[in-house]
Structure formats: structure tokens, C-alpha cells
Amino acid sequence: MKKTAATRDAALNRETGSPVEVFCRLRPPPEGESETCIKVSSATELVLFSPEGLRNGIIKESHYEFSHILTDRVTQQAAFKELCLPLIDDLIQGKSSVLFTYGITGSGKTFTMMGPLNNPGLIPRSFDVLFNTVGNLLGKKFLLRSDRQNGYEILSEYDIITERSRKEIFTKNQRIKPDIITSQQQQVQRTLDTTQLSNFNQNCLYFVFVTFVEVYNNYIYDLFDDDILNKAPQSKQLREDARGRPYIKDVKEIEVRSSEEAIELLNIGLKRRRIAHTQLNTESSRSHSVLSLRLVQFQADIPPTSLTREDLMVSQIHLVDLAGSERVNRAKTAGDRVKEAGNINSSLMVLRQCFEILRENQAQGINKMVPYRDAKLTSFFKSYFDGEGKIRMILCVNPAVDGYEEIQHALKFGDLTKDVIVPRAPAPIPLRNRNILREIANNGPDAVPNQSPSPMVFQEFHSTALIAPFPRLEYSIETDEDPINNLQDHLTKRIEERRRLTIIHEQEEYLRKYILELSMEYDQCLIEHDELRKENEQQSKTIKHLQTRIKLLEKSQNDYVKTNSNYERDIRTLKSQMEEKMNEIKQLKADRRKDKNDFENKMRVKIMDVEQQHLNELRNKELQMKELERQHEDKLNIIRSMASGMCDQTTSTTTTRIAHAEFAQIQTNVQVYDIENNNHPTATQSLDMIDRIQQYNRVEMILPRSTPIEQIPIIHSDCQGPVVAHPRQQHRRSRSTKTLLQPQFSKKLGGQQPEKDDIGRTTKYVLTHQNLDSNGEVVTDLVKGDVLHSVGGGVNVIFNDIERLTCQSPPNPLVIKKRAKSAERLLQETRTPKSSSRQPPEVPPKRFRI
Numbered sequence: 032m033k034k035t036a037a038t039r040d041a042a043l044n045r046e047t048g049s050p051v052e053v054f055c056r057l058r059p060p061p062e063g064e065s066e067t068c069i070k071v072s073s074a075t076e077l078v079l080f081s082p083e084g085l086r087n088g089i090i091k092e093s094h095y096e097f098s099h100i101l102t103d104r105v106t107q108q109a110a111f112k113e114l115c116l117p118l119i120d121d122l123i124q125g126k127s128s129v130l131f132t133y134g135i136t137g138s139g140k141t142f143t144m145m146g147p148l149n150n151p152g153l154i155p156r157s158f159d160v161l162f163n164t165v166g167n168l169l170g171k172k173f174l175l176r177s178d179r180q181n182g183y184e185i186l187s188e189y190d191i192i193t194e195r196s197r198k199e200i201f202t203k204n205q206r207i208k209p210d211i212i213t214s215q216q217q218q219v220q221r222t223l224d225t226t227q228l229s230n231f232n233q234n235c236l237y238f239v240f241v242t243f244v245e246v247y248n249n250y251i252y253d254l255f256d257d258d259i260l261n262k263a264p265q266s267k268q269l270r271e272d273a274r275g276r277p278y279i280k281d282v283k284e285i286e287v288r289s290s291e292e293a294i295e296l297l298n299i300g301l302k303r304r305r306i307a308h309t310q311l312n313t314e315s316s317r318s319h320s321v322l323s324l325r326l327v328q329f330q331a332d333i334p335p336t337s338l339t340r341e342d343l344m345v346s347q348i349h350l351v352d353l354a355g356s357e358r359v360n361r362a363k364t365a366g367d368r369v370k371e372a373g374n375i376n377s378s379l380m381v382l383r384q385c386f387e388i389l390r391e392n393q394a395q396g397i398n399k400m401v402p403y404r405d406a407k408l409t410s411f412f413k414s415y416f417d418g419e420g421k422i423r424m425i426l427c428v429n430p431a432v433d434g435y436e437e438i439q440h441a442l443k444f445g446d447l448t449k450d451v452i453v454p455r456a457p458a459p460i461p462l463r464n465r466n467i468l469r470e471i472a473n474n475g476p477d478a479v480p481n482q483s484p485s486p487m488v489f490q491e492f493h494s495t496a497l498i499a500p501f502p503r504l505e506y507s508i509e510t511d512e513d514p515i516n517n518l519q520d521h522l523t524k525r526i527e528e529r530r531r532l533t534i535i536h537e538q539e540e541y542l543r544k545y546i547l548e549l550s551m552e553y554d555q556c557l558i559e560h561d562e563l564r565k566e567n568e569q570q571s572k573t574i575k576h577l578q579t580r581i582k583l584l585e586k587s588q589n590d591y592v593k594t595n596s597n598y599e600r601d602i603r604t605l606k607s608q609m610e611e612k613m614n615e616i617k618q619l620k621a622d623r624r625k626d627k628n629d630f631e632n633k634m635r636v637k638i639m640d641v642e643q644q645h646l647n648e649l650r651n652k653e654l655q656m657k658e659l660e661r662q663h664e665d666k667l668n669i670i671r672s673m674a675s676g677m678c679d680q681t682t683s684t685t686t687t688r689i690a691h692a693e694f695a696q697i698q699t700n701v702q703v704y705d706i707e708n709n710n711h712p713t714a715t716q717s718l719d720m721i722d723r724i725q726q727y728n729r730v731e732m733i734l735p736r737s738t739p740i741e742q743i744p745i746i747h748s749d750c751q752g753p754v755v756a757h758p759r760q761q762h763r764r765s766r767s768t769k770t771l772l773q774p775q776f777s778k779k780l781g782g783q784q785p786e787k788d789d790i791g792r793t794t795k796y797v798l799t800h801q802n803l804d805s806n807g808e809v810v811t812d813l814v815k816g817d818v819l820h821s822v823g824g825g826v827n828v829i830f831n832d833i834e835r836l837t838c839q840s841p842p843n844p845l846v847i848k849k850r851a852k853s854a855e856r857l858l859q860e861t862r863t864p865k866s867s868s869r870q871p872p873e874v875p876p877k878r879f880r881i
């Protein structure tokens with residue numbers, strides 16, 4: 032029954048397998064950081080100290096043991112000898128191996144693998160040593176070609192020529208050409224490793240092939256492929272060959288014939304890696320790089336035409352520079368970098384898990400599944416965990432104190448790895464033995480008398496040879512055997528067997544080709560399958576997206592329906608409210624109409640009342656007028672008596688005083704009207720006042736020439752005639768002595784209404800009025816007032832005093848008579864406007880602003 036891998040892992044121990052070799056290489060602390068947290072206690076042990084203050088001041092010591100510890104003083108050459116030279120030796124002996132460098136960024140992984148030109152690392156030195164050893168035994172170029180499935184085809188002469196021309200064309204068209212000058216300079220500067228191995232088969236021909244890939248974000252990219260220069264480089268598929276060994280499908284495997292050529296190719300790969308990283312926006316230290324070096328050898332004495340696959344011995348070494356093992360937090364990564372770090376960490380994590388589970392299985396004898404297939408990196412090296420070859424790990428450590436936690440993490444990983452046991456690889460069948468076996472098979476055991484293959488090898492060969500041994504050729508009388516007949520039979524059988532084997536071989540070839548075709552078809556199918564799967568995934572995504580959108584739309588539709596029904600309900604409510612309001616408005620309108628009618632009725636009644644009242648007042652006025660007429664009559668009588676000389680001085684004085692008293696009363700009743708603000712007395716007040724002033728004037732013949740009351744000009748015009756009866760008669764005394772205030776009018780006014788500017792600067796105002804008294808004497812009245820400036824910019828004049836100047840002459844009967852006549856005439860004239868004075872003025876009152 033076939034053992035499962037897990038069962039085999041569980042059964043492994045140090046006798047049946049060999050442990051993973053873990054080496055630790057310390058780099059010198061970075062410049063300016065002399066403090067380290069590592070002390071090397073022996074060639075295989077180191078101590079890690081926790082920095083002060085990290086664990087409450089207690090310094091923790093951790094001891095770690097490795098296969099060998101390389102201190103920072105160990106040179107690149109010494110490191111190569113210790114770490115890689117044995118593996119190159121194995122390679123030449125036909126054994127395979129894989130060498131990982133593990134550590135955080137800046138710990139010296141690339142330095143160890145590549146190194147600077149003048150201090151090369153493991154890879155350049157490996158090429159050097161390999162070509163130093165087998166460089167003189169290289170086979171014909173292009174004789175072998177990779178079948179891209181871990182195997183090699185032997186090309187015919189014609190194929191070799193075709194392949195050579197194809198390669199030449201390819202080199203011409205290569206998009207990145209090796210920088211010849213630089214590479215020549217590099218060769219000049221590059222320090223060559225001159226080590227040469229002695230333990231190798233000098234009867235063999237050797238062929239060296241290299242592949243260079245990187246694993247980034249769990250995708251494999253071929254660094255020798257021009258595709259990687261595309262904006263979206265195509266990743267390569269990982270497959271398994273018939274023996275279950277992984278291989279990278281369609282990876283470019285290039286034959287190299289010198290270490291210079293190999294390093295040139297390596298530089299091209301590194302250059303492409305940088306371009307690809309720029310296109311992918313990544314960093315080189317975020318990917319794992321794998322350089323695979325394959326050595327194919329066969330016995331030199333086999334003519335190429337009869338060379339078969341079985342004559343070839345293939346061994347390989349994988350030199351893996353792993354990405355930095357730092358954690359996401361420490362690297363302060365974000366966005367794509369987090370995904371990238373996640374993928375790096377996940378593939379390193381899978382590597383770690385594989386080692387952990389292997390150790391667990393081996394330690395506890397359990398059969399846990401090892402998760403090789405969880406990451407491309409571990410899938411690719413799965414066969415090495417199964418015992419295809421040695422596994423070596425170089426733990427690169429930067430001993431600076433600030434990286435304590437990461438160092439601890441890496442050292443723990445190394446500590447765990449070194450306990451893992453992997454199955455020991457079966458020793459390769461030496462090519463020399465293959466030839467012997469072939470000879471024995473073809474020509475019998477005596478064909479190679481001096482060669483004695485080991486029984487194990489012999490057995491192994493025979494199990495596959497299917498050819499019976501030769502019969503005894505000795506002639507013996509006793510046995511009565513005819514050796515010639517026996518040989519004849521044997522040879523006949525052999526011929527038949529050979530024919531049969533040739534047919535089988537042809538069938539095999541046919542089958543192999545058929546299988547290859549099928550495999551190609553299968554690959555094609557896989558590609559199509561992949562494309563269909565991607566398409567399917569894309570469509571599923573689109574469907575999911577659409578479903579989500581539909582859900583969202585349904586949700587929003589439901590919301591809209593709800594909102595709509597809410598709106599409809601609101602509309603219904605609003606409509607009913609509107610109807611109610613309309614009814615209310617109708618009601619209010621009806622009420623208002625009713626109120627209006629009521630009001631109009633009331634107004635009509637009120638107007639009638641007011642009219643009635645006015646009529647009553649008018650009637651009262653008429654009565655008053657009649658009373659005044661009567662008083663006038665009395666005064667007329669008095670004047671008549673004066674005219675007839677019967678009137679004495681005493682009476683005149685009394686009347687004057689009476690008139691004065693009355694005028695004073697009028698004056699006090701006169702309000703100050705603000706003309707600016709059109710604050711006029713009411714019609715009734717005005718009429719009353721006019722009436723009284725006229726009354727006064729008629730008695731005293733005094734009329735102010737100008738007052739702020741708008742009715743006054745009417746009075747003025749009313750009194751104009753009599754006042755200017757004797758214009759030349761003036762009170763010279765008043766004017767000459769200038770004891771009285773005079774209004775300062777400009778001449779052009781000519782005694783008309785004053786303008787605002789005329790009295791704008793004065794505070795006093797005087798009107799002069801002259802008249803003839805009953806004796807024919809000139810009476811001059813000086814009406815005095817104060818000028819008040821209102822806040823609104825207007826001017827008000829308040830008359831508050833009258834000064835009367837009279838003169839008396841001795842009575843002359845002729846003059847008296849004459850004067851009596853003129854007085855009577857005057858009275859007649861005075862009466863005439865009486866009736867009109869009651870009427871409202873026909874001429875619109877002159878307004879003037881002071």
C-alpha cells in the first residue's frame with residue numbers, strides 16, 4: 032500500500048532522514064549603532080538579550096543553537112565555503128538542494144546571495160566554482176534542450192543548427208540587452224572565486240542551465256521572459272511532472288557556458304525585475320527571488336546519436352532570496368503595501384507552518400496534513416520536503432537593538448526549522464555504473480570484467496533492463512548442452528526481445544508524444560478553463576453587483592412607494608383642510624359684507640348728525656354775527672358822534688384800550704402753526720380767528736402785514752386799500768431815531784411776504800402799519816414778534832407785542848368835517864367786505880415758508 036506523505040513524515044527520524052540545516056549569519060551593526068542585542072557564545076550558539084526597559088528593566092536572555100553561526104567578521108568567501116560550496120559539490124555529484132536566505136529587510140540576505148562586485152556573494156561564487164570545475168568539460172551547445180517539464184530533449188544535428196539560429200535571432204531581438212561595456216567593466220572589477228572542486232567525473236560532458244523567477248503576491252514571474260516588460264506581466268503556472276515534481280510551465284531555461292555569461296544573464300534578470308517592479312509599483316525586497324541552476328551530465332563516450340534520456344543525470348540547486356520577514360505594522364505599510372505585506376507574510380507564514388507541522392508530525396508521530404499547496408513558494412519546493420534534496424536555511428540577522436522583536440521572531444523560526452527532518456534523497460546512480468550496466472546488459476557480465484557495480488545498482492538496473500542474462504558459453508561434455516544452440520536461441524530471443532523492445536520503445540515514444548500533446552492540450556484546456564473561470568468570476572461579480580443594485584433599487588422603490596402614499600395622504604388631508612378654510616373664508620366674507628353695511632349705515636347716521644351739528648353751529652355763528660353787527664352799529668354810532676365832534680378824547684382812548692385788550696386776547700389764542708409740517712388750524716378755527724382779527728382791524732385799523740397764518744394775507748389784502756391811503760405820511764420819528772426794530776427785507780421784496788432767507792438770521796420780527804385815525808391823524812402800529820427756528824429747518828414768528836404811535840393836532844372844523852366824510856366813506860367800504868369775510872376765501876391762500 033502506498034504510504035501517504037503525512038505517514039512518511041511521521042515515521043521520519045534522524046536515521047531515515049536528515050535535518051534541515053540552519054545557519055545564522057550576523058551582519059555588522061549599521062553605522063552609528065554600536066549597541067547590539069546578540070552575543071555569539073560558541074560556533075553554534077548565540078544569546079539574544081532583550082533591550083533595557085522593554086520588560087520592566089529585566090534583561091531577558093534567550094539561547095539559540097544553529098548548525099553554524101557566521102559572525103560579522105566572516106568574509107563572503109568564508110561564508111560561501113561554509114554555506115554553499117558543499118551544495119555545489121553535491122550538484123556536481125548529481126544531488127539537488129535548495130538554499131533559503133531568511134531575515135528582515137536590511138539583514139543582509141541580498142548581500143549574502145549576490146554581494147557587491149568586489150565582494151561577491153553565493154550566486155556569483157557558485158557560478159565561478161562550477162565553471163572552474165566543469166568549464167572544460169562542457170558539452171556541445173544546444174545538444175540538450177529543456178522539455179520544460181523538468182526533463183531534457185536530445186537534439187539532432189539539424190535541430191542544433193535550427194536552435195542556434197533561433198537563439199541568435201532571439202538575442203538580436205532581445206528587448207533588454209546586456210550592457211556589454213558595463214559588463215566588461217564589471218568583469219574587470221568583479222572578484223572571481225578561484226575555488227575548484229576535485230571530486231567530479233572527468234569522463235562526463237556537462238551542461239549548465241539557469242532559470243530566474245520571482246514570486247510576488249503569490250504569482251510567479253519569469254525574469255528571463257520579455258513578457259515581464261509588459262505593463263501587466265503574465266504570471267506563470269506551477270505544474271507537476273509525471274514523478275510529482277513541480278515545475279514552472281513555460282519558464283525560460285537558458286544554457287550558459289561561462290560564469291560571465293551566467294552573471295550577465297543574472298544582471299538582465301535583475302534589471303527586468305526592477306522594471307517589472309516599477310510597472311507593478313512594488314519593491315524588490317517585497318518579492319521572493321529564485322535562481323535555479325541545473326547541471327546535466329552524461330558519459331562523454333556515448334555518441335550523441337545514441338544518447339537517450341536515461342543517459343542524462345540532472346541535478347539542480349535553487350538559491351532563494353526570500354522577501355523581508357518584517358511585520359506589517361513595523362514596515363508602516365498601507366493600501367497595496369498591506370496586501371503585498373500580507374501576501375509576503377502569508378507565504379512566509381505557510382513556509383513556517385510547513386516546517387512546524389513537519390516537526391510536529393515527526394515529534395509526535397501524528398499525520399497532520401502539511402499545507403504546501405497554500406502558497407506558490409512552498410508548492411514549488413514541495414518535492415524537497417519530500418526528500419528530493421537537501422534544504423538549507425541561512426538566517427540573516429541584523430543585531431541592532433531596535434529590531435529586537437523581529438530578530439527574536441526570525442531566530443525562533445530558525446530554531447524551529449533546524450529540528451525538522453526531511454527524507455534523505457536517494458543517491459543518484461553514477462553514470463559510470465549506468466554504462467557498466469548497459470555493457471553487461473548488452474554484452475553479458477564478462478563484457479566488463481574489471482568493473483564491479485554495487486549489487487544495489489545492479490539490482491536497480493536489472494529491474495528496468497528486462498533483458499535475460501547470456502547463457503553459459505562453455506562447452507561441456509557432461510551437460511550435453513550445445514552452447515552454440517543455446518547462444519543461438521538466446522540471440523534469437525534477444526533479437527525478438529530487441530524487436531519487441533524497439534516496438535515498445537516506439538510505442539512509448541508515440542505514447543510520450545501523445546502524452547505531450549495531451550499535456551499541451553490539457554495545458555491549453557487549463558488556460559481556457561482559467562480564462563473561463565476568470566470570466567465566470569467576473570460575471571458572478573457582475574451578477575452579485577447587479578443583485579445588490581436590484582436590492583438597493585427595490586429598497587429605494589419601496590421607500591418611494593411609502594413616501595408617495597404618505598404624500599397622497601397628506602394631499603387628502605390638505606385638501607379637506609383647504610375646503611374647511613374656503614368655507615371659513617366664505618363665512619368671513621359674508622360677515623365682512625354685513626359689517627360693511629352696518630358701518631355704512633352708521634356712517635350715514637353720523638354724517639347726518641355732524642351735518643346737523645354744523646348747521647347748528649352755523650346758525651350760532653349767524654347769531655354771533657348779528658351780535659357783532661349790532662356792536663358795529665354801536666361803534667358806527669360812536670364814530671358818527673366823533674365825526675360830529677361830539678366824541679371826546681376819553682372815549683377814543685377807552686375804545687382803543689378795549690380794542691387792544693381784544694387783540695391781545697386774539698394774540699394769545701393764536702397758535703404757532705408749523706407751516707413746514709402743514710399743521711394748519713381747522714376751517715372753523717381759521718374763520719373764527721379771521722373774523723376776530725378783522726373785527727379788531729375794523730375798529731383799530733391795524734393789520735399785520737405778515738403773519739405765519741396762511742389766512743393772514745387775505746386780511747392783508749383786505750386792509751391794503753385803507754392802510755395806504757396816505758402813503759407819504761410816515762412816522763419820521765420812529766425811523767430816524769431807530770428806536771424800533773425793523774424787518775430787514777431786501778428791496779426787491781417791496782414789502783411783500785418775506786422769504787426764509789430774509790429772516791433766517793434774525794431773532795426779532797416787526798411789522799409796521801400806518802393808518803388814519805378818526806381825527807385824520809396818522810397812527811403807526813408796530814407789531815413785534817419773536818423769530819423761532821424750528822428743528823425741521825422752518826421758521827415760526829410769534830407776535831407778542833404791539834406798539835402804537837399816534838400824534839394829535841388841534842381840531843379844525845373844516846378838517847373834522849372832511850375827515851368825518853372820509854371816515855364815513857371808509858366805514859362804507861369796510862362794511863362791504865364784511866359779508867365776503869364770512870365766506871371761505873375764493874383765492875387759494877398764499878402759503879409762504881419762513
Ligand SMILES: Nc1ncnc2c1ncn2[C@@H]1O[C@H](COP(=O)(O)OP(=O)(O)OP(=O)(O)O)[C@@H](O)[C@H]1O
Nearest residue numbers: 058059135136137138139140141142143316354355
Ligand atoms: N555581512 C555583511 N557585511 C557587511 N555589510 C553587510 C553585511 N550584510 C549586509 N550588509 C549591508 O547591509 C545593507 C543591507 O543589506 P541587504 O540589502 O543585503 O539586506 P536585505 O536583507 O537583502 O534587504 P531586503 O530584504 O530589503 O532585500 C547593505 O548595504 C549591505 O551592504
